[in-house]
Amino acid sequence: GKLIIHESTTEKAEAEYVVHQIEKMVGGTSMFSHDSGRAASETEAERSFGDIAVLYRLHTQKNALEEAFERSGIPYQVAGEKPLIACTGVAEMLTMLRLANHGTVSLEAAGNLLQFVVKGLGAQGIRTLDESRAENTNLVGRDELKVFADASKVRGKMKEFLQELNQLEQKMQENGLIAAIQHILVLQSWQDKFTGDKELTRNWERLLRIARNRKIMGDFLDYLMLQRNEDAVDAQSERVSLLTLHAAKGLEFPVVFITGCEEKLLPLSLKDMQGDSDEERRLFYVGMTRAKNQLFLLRAKKRLLFGKTLELAPSPYLADIEEQLKAYEKATQLPKRRKKKGYNENQLSLF
Incomplete structure (x- = not known):
């Protein structure tokens, strides 16, 4: 040896x-x-x-x-x-990035994100989102979220959330993926989540570190989705x-x-x-x-x-x-x- x-x-x-x-x-x-x-x-x-x-x-x-x-x-x-995507807040951050990039996400992913960051929105509100999406699809995009916001009991909070998606989109278009992930930290709907939550902050830092080496959205998402649990x-x-x-x-x-x-x-x-x-x-x-x-x-x-x-x-x-x-x-x-x-x-x- x-x-x-x-x-x-x-x-x-x-x-x-x-x-x-x-x-x-x-x-x-x-x-x-x-x-x-x-x-x-x-x-x-x-x-x-x-x-x-x-x-x-x-x-x-x-x-x-x-x-x-x-x-x-x-x-x-x-x-x-466990894989990073299964850690606190990570799936929700990825869903937010997808929506900001004009992508579509599953009804379940959209519901989890909204319940995570929109105060006052519960399971009943998510059922309303299910009813507002297009027929024959389980996907939700920003158009469906706009329709849902107009009919939601927490309309004001939903409008603020949609404005944040617009901000995130602008950051992504002007400065790229890394800037968009950094901007999540200062969004009003996320600030309360990060306050005092060291695990969520660590997970955000790990996402940022991965993005520095995978600056293209598709590569970044593929890398995270391919990770699996290693017991x-x-x-x-x-x-x-x-x-x-x-x-x-x-x-x-x-x-x-x-x-x-x-x-x-x-x-x-x-x-x-x-x-x-x-x-x-x-x-x-x-x-x-x-x-x-x-x-x-x-x-x-x-x-x-x-x-x-x-x-x-x-x-x-x-x-x-x-x-x-x-x-x-x-x-x-x-x-x-x-x-x-x-x-x-x-x-x-x-x-």
């Missing part, structure tokens, strides 16, 4: 290093990688995306990784995470697996990256988050033994965690490994002795 220990300046640089190494292994994924010469040639490609896993101690560490993966075009799956890693999937060290138990991959090999993360020792010393060591060992052929242990000098930039020393586990490596290298330089039965010269006892 092969072990590489690498230090980056920040968590973003760490994520870019992961992307760079994966592109070399699989032969490149993006126009940027080919143009810059970052990727290996096709003849050098030796791995598929499904051979690779990136592990981390805390869920928050995957943000920088996702951003780098989305920018590069590397397909990935996150274990135990567990799909071993047959041709995607890089992103998962916590805990979620990696029982799995194996030819190539494994362990990110965040820093003090306070491994072992975990943050404010209000303290791990048991022995359990943390076992967890790190589990992560390392997920690698069948190649293991990368990565650390960043500075890392953004929960809104604060921390300067973290290397994990003490790295020092343990380096001492073992020195002992191993010294042993391999000694005269060859008869191997004991069952001895594996490539196996390094780390703990």
